[in-house]
Amino acid sequence: EPEVTQTPSHQVTQMGQEVILRCVPISNHLYFYWYRQILGQKVEFLVSFYNNEISEKSEIFDDQFSVERPDGSNFTLKIRSTKLEDSAMYFCASGPWGYTFGSGTRLTVV
Amino acid sequence: EDQVTQSPEALRLQEGESSSLNCSYTVSGLRGLFWYRQDPGKGPEFLFTLYSAGEEKEKERLKATLTKKESFLHITAPKPEDSATYLCAVQAPLGGTSYGKLTFGQGTILTVHP
Numbered sequence: 001e002p003e004v005t006q007t008p009s010h011q012v013t014q015m016g017q018e019v020i021l022r023c024v025p026i027s028n029h030l031y032f033y034w035y036r037q038i039l040g041q042k043v044e045f046l047v048s049f050y051n052n053e054i055s056e057k058s059e060i061f062d063d064q065f066s067v068e069r070p071d072g073s074n075f076t077l078k079i080r081s082t083k084l085e086d087s088a089m090y091f092c093a094s095g096p097w098g099y100t101f102g103s104g105t106r107l108t109v110v
Numbered sequence: 111e112d113q114v115t116q117s118p119e120a121l122r123l124q125e126g127e128s129s130s131l132n133c134s135y136t137v138s139g140l141r142g143l144f145w146y147r148q149d150p151g152k153g154p155e156f157l158f159t160l161y162s163a164g165e166e167k168e169k170e171r172l173k174a175t176l177t178k179k180e181s182f183l184h185i186t187a188p189k190p191e192d193s194a195t196y197l198c199a200v201q202a203p204l205g206g207t208s209y210g211k212l213t214f215g216q217g218t219i220l221t222v223h224p
Contacts, residue, residue, distance in 0.1 A: 006153075031210055042216050043154065043197065048209040055209040091153050095210060099144060099201070101153040 002026040006092050006102035013109055016081050021105045023075045023092030032075045033093040034067065035101075036060070043091070049075065082109045112137045116198050116215035123188055123222050131183040131218045133198030141204060143181050144212060145174050146197040154197055157183075188222045195219050 005024040013019050025032050034046040047057045049067055064080045075094075079086055087109045092102045113136045123129055135143065142161050146154035158167045160176035167174050171192065173184045183196055199212040 004153075031204075033211065035212075043199075043212075043214040045211045045213065048211055050209055056211060058211075089151075089153075093212075099159075099210075099212065100156060101146075103153045104151075106151070 002100070004092055004094055004100050004102035006090075006105050008105060009103065010106045011108070013082050013107070015084060015109055019079050019082055019107060021077045021079075021090050021092075021107070023077075023102055024073055025075055025092065025094035026100055027073070029094035029100075031055075031095050032069070033095070034077045035091045035093060036088040037091065037104075038088045046077075046090075079107075082107075084109050112200055112202065112213040114198055114200055114213055114215035116196075116218050118218060119216070120219040121221070123185075123220070125189055125222055125224050126187045128184070128186045128188070130185070131196055131198075131220070133181040133183070133215055134179060135181070135198075135200050136179075137200050137202070137213075139203045140200055141210065142201040143176055144199045144201060145172075145181070145183055146199065148195045148197055148217070157196075159201075185220070188220075190222045190224050193220055193222045 007022045032049040037043045045058050047061045048055045066078045068076050089104045091104045115134045117132045142159045145157040148154045158174040163178045165176050171186050175182045195217040197217045199214040204210045
């Protein structure tokens with residue numbers, strides 16, 4: 001069964017550092033998404049990406065965040081200057097049919 | 111703004127004791143209602159999508175139903191391995207300014223005791 005693959009599974013970073021979270025979506029999907037889940041809270045939408053550009057973003061997705069599909073298969077989320085409150089699980093998903101999530105990257109900002 | 115509320119927040123069952131989880135929603139336009147299972151430290155695992163009121167879908171011990179305002183996830187004769195957090199989410203329609211984002215509820219933590 002096709003999978004969405006995310007790397008790394010866990011990343012620890014110092015506050016103020018830049019991190020890049022990587023995702024390989026399902027190959028024939030056209031819509032790509034990033035979500036995050038702070039411990040004990042709801043899964044929250046960050047951004048959707050379609051036709052090689054951002055199609056929708058939430059209030060959370062401010063100037064410190066960016067997304068890219070650099071080579072037609074990978075899909076990345078960059079957080080430019082991490083804050084303590086960015087600590088969360090970050091999930092990549094592709095869809096819209098079936099809407100499959102990856103296993104997530106646990107980001108810990110110290 | 112789309113809103114999703116799940117109840118109860120937590121549910122403890124004995125093995126074999128059937129029950130239902132509720133998902134109430136308020137949306138401006140619904141393309142689909144999704145049910146996911148989430149194990150600790152893992153990503154949501156897709157279970158069902160429902161598109162129209164009256165629709166039902168089944169998978170093993172789980173059955174999902176949909177009305178115009180809520181969805182139910184019925185669990186028949188649960189086993190300990192069914193213990194997980196069950197998430198409900200509504201999907202906005204594709205097109206216009208929306209590209210199918212999901213709005214999640216807070217989840218129901220299900221624990222099934224042997």
